[in-house]
Amino acid sequence: MSATSENLLHLVQRYRDSIDHAENACLAAQIWEQSEHASLIFPLGNVCGWQAIRDHFYKAVMADKFTQRVLTLTTTPRIDIWGNTALVQFDWEFTATARADGSPVLTRGRESQVWRQSQDDWRLFHVHYSLLPA
Numbered sequence: 001m002s003a004t005s006e007n008l009l010h011l012v013q014r015y016r017d018s019i020d021h022a023e024n025a026c027l028a029a030q031i032w033e034q035s036e037h038a039s040l041i042f043p044l045g046n047v048c049g050w051q052a053i054r055d056h057f058y059k060a061v062m063a064d065k066f067t068q069r070v071l072t073l074t075t076t077p078r079i080d081i082w083g084n085t086a087l088v089q090f091d092w093e094f095t096a097t098a099r100a101d102g103s104p105v106l107t108r109g110r111e112s113q114v115w116r117q118s119q120d121d122w123r124l125f126h127v128h129y130s131l132l133p134a
Helices: 003-020 025-028 052-064
Strands: 039-042 045-048 065-072 080-084 085-098 102-116 121-131
Touching: 003 025, 003 065, 003 080, 003 102, 003 121, 025 045, 025 052, 039 052, 052 065, 085 121
Parallel strands: 039 121
Antiparallel strands: 039 045, 065 085, 080 085, 085 102, 102 121
16 A cells, blocks of 8 residues: 555544544644535535535534434545545444434445545545445
8 A cells, every 4th residue: 555545544533533623623724625626425414615515514514413423435536646645445334322312323435535636645635425225
């Protein structure tokens, strides 16, 4: 495995940590490209721009709707690199507790992430995730 691939795997771990600890927006800010061009597509919506990702996905969905979040990768990430752009794909399992009533939550899905390198630093530019088909 190349050093770049290993670095991206480490960044995917940091992304997982940003979901597990969504109330700490600093974790997400360390990995996301903080521009109006960053984007995220997920089952509850589509948001564009770092501030919208932070406010709508991390805060309004992850932090406000769930407690004890755990995002687990269930497949080994596939990493394709083209110059300063990388595509990472994997399947995941998300377990949490619903904040509203304390009920357990379990969802499974797949995700693709686009990372861009600026100088020596890779930043998450786009995430698209969906639930697995029934």
